[in-house]
Amino acid sequence: MSRLIVISNRVSVPKAAGAAGAQGGLAVALNSALREHRGIWFGWSGQETEEFTGHLNMQRIEGVTTATIDLEPQDIDEYYNGYANRTLWPLFHYRIDLTEYDRNFGEGYERVNARFADSVLPLIEPDDLVWVHDYHLLPLGSMLRQKGVKNRTGLFLHTPWPPTRLLVSLPFHERLVSSMLEYDVIGFQTQEWLESFIHYVSKELGLPITEDGTIDYGGRRIIARAFPIGIDFAEFVEGANSAEAREAHDRLKASVRGRKLMIGVDRLDYSKGLGERFESFGRFLTDNPGQAGDVVLLQIAPPSRGDVASYQQIREDLERKTGHINGAHADVAFVPIRYVNRGYPRSHLAGFYRAADIGLVTPLRDGMNLVAKEFVAAQDPEDPGVLILSQFAGAALQLADALLVNPHSTEHVSETIKRALEMPLAERRQRHEKLLASVCDEDVQHWREEFVAALFGQAEGGGADDTGADDTGAHDKAA
Template sequence: MSRLIVISNRVSPPKTEDGSGAQGGLAVALAAALREYRGLWFGWSGRKTDKFTGHIDMQRAHGVTTATIDLEEQDVEEYYNGYANRTLWPLFHYRIDLAEYDRSFGSGYERVNERFAETVTPLIEPDDLIWVHDYHLIPLGQQLRERGLKNRMGFFLHIPWPPSRLMVSLPYHEKLVRTMLAYDVIGFQTEEWLESFCHYVERELGGTVDPDGVIHVGDRSVHAAAYPIGVDFKEFTEALESDAARESFERLRTSAAGRRTIIGVDRLDYSKGLEERFLGYRRFLEKHPRYQRKLFLLQIAPPSRGEVATYEVIREHLDELSGRINGEFADVDWVPVRYVNQGYRREELAGFYRAAEIALITPLRDGMNLVAKEYVAAQDPEDPGVLILSRFAGAALQLKDALLVNPYSKDEIADAIMRAIRMPKEERIRRWKAMVEVVRQEDVVAWRHAFVEALEKARPPVRREPTPEPEAC
């Protein structure tokens, strides 16, 4: 059996045998795959070094081998804070107005991808399957090919792919996309992002796309498909039985004091539509004053990417907006918005989800949005809550029984909250049953199996000829 080599920007080694201590469901799924395939997880350690040496820190924990490298300060600023998060992230989330096109960012991005390739190549054996993750490492496959690797390689994009009219605003966009053709399998979260990519290939590269998803450009043929990612349903529902989940459930229910809880859980990011969500909630309070003391919004938004100025701005805006809403509507024994800038463990979040009667998940653009799926998985089958979901989240294509809204419309958000409050129990149960079946069947394990199976079926790897030993003098 071939080994699986997972390569991502950051590495999240498992902290328990079942992986449940890892950060997020994706890390759990990848750890399980690595144990199954005797694999290796390679990426950045998250640490900085004065000078890049290529030193690899090898660790093995709970059946998973990890290999990490440290990056220089300039690498982090140009590759991670720069090109990845100030150029590609906003562009791929349709925020061309926020995208920064700085030549040094592109140079740093190429340099770090080269360093990844140079460092990981000696660790790869001829029969290994290579699975590269996300927008940080788009050119890595091409870099590995240039170093002689003939292995089967797959790439999965965890965020949206923008329409061609936006993609062409990126300097050297054609060069970047052509590097993706070095992979044998390319995966996207949804059919929409897949269609956008295929449209770009046909329009800008003169390629063709077969009905079975094989893309042809020049002498390259690549299989591209949608592989919707899910949550680890089994692990997440088991987390509901933990002491931490029970405690967080009771904590939130007790503090609610009989009021309905509307919950939102998002990383602090402009793509999550948090300002628009607060304004929609404010519109609800304006239109329905008799409900003002009967509910509250709990928004959990842990900070991220604090070194990027755009994220400091959104935090300031949300601080101000939540303060204005509370100042306008609060009473001595009630505040309409509980805005929390810290993260919680998965077990605690599971308890919060179960305690909340409504989830308000309204990103402006999202590759998938696993919080929506976690909320569904956490519900009490006898008395489930209502999911209000942005129609621009990838999850909306699967969770069709959520209340789908346009996150830019304050009135749609306000009306959806009112509809959720008034929804009969029978309708809540019917909608939840339809959604939880999707979440259960199309979970992260199914996603991982589908992608790796496609990679295994790709063209057989060509073995590299061993480098002959130099003759002795």
């Protein structure tokens, strides 16, 4: 069986998977996949070095080999804080008003991708499958092709892909997308993001595309397809039944003293719609004064990307809104919003989810959102909580039996909170049963198997191995 070489911006060492702040996203999804696939996970260590050497720090823990490199401060500023998180991230989440275009950012992005390619190259054996992740490394496949890598290579994008009318605002967008077409398989979270990509490739690059999403590019066939990511269902349920989870559940239940509890768990990010969520809860308290003292919102929001100004602004905004709402609706024995800027182990989060009557997951735009799926998995089937989910989260397509809301409408969210609080037990059970079936059946193993199968299938049907590297646009700057 071929090995799996996973390449991502950051690497999560398996032993740290349950550590505080490690919940959700790529780390949770891939640790399990790599344990079963003789994998190597390569990426940035998160550490700085005065001078880049390409030295690999290798570790092997629980059957997973990790390999990391350190980056220079300029690399981190231009590649990570700059192009990745001040250019691509806001643009891909439809926030063109926050998108920054800076030539130095683009040069740093290209430089670090080239350093990744140079460093990972000695680790790749002829039969390996190479699986690159996310917006940080879009041109990496093209750079590996330049260095003679003919392996089956895939890219999975965890974020949304923006509509063409937004993407064309990115300087040199054609070159960036052309470099992505050096992969054999390009995966997206949902059909919506896939369709946006296909529209761009057809309209802006003029490439022929078959009905099954195969793109003809320079004599090569590239598969573009949706692969919705899931959680490690069995592992999460095991953690939810642990002593740590029960203790966290009991502690939180006791603290709310019989009141109804809503919970939100999100990175501190403008795409998560936390400000709009707080305003919606504030409206609920105003519109329903008879229930105002009976409902608590616990919002867990670990800080992220503190060096980026827009993230500093969202933190200040949330602190101001929390103070305003609590000031208007609290009394000496009750505070309606508990706003916590720290992370918790996943077992503790599972206990918190189970204690909650409502899971409030209302991002303005999200590639998938695994918190929604974790909330469903943690519930007691006999007395489940209700999931309120943004219609703009990728997870909404799979979790249609949640209460779907428009997070931009405080009135809609407020009314939906009231509906959830009053929902009869029979309806809660019926909705939860359908949600749980989706989360269980379409878990992370299913996602991994589907993507890897597509890579194998592409090799059988003809891919990069047929023609070798196509260097169209390969040496151009991404910005």
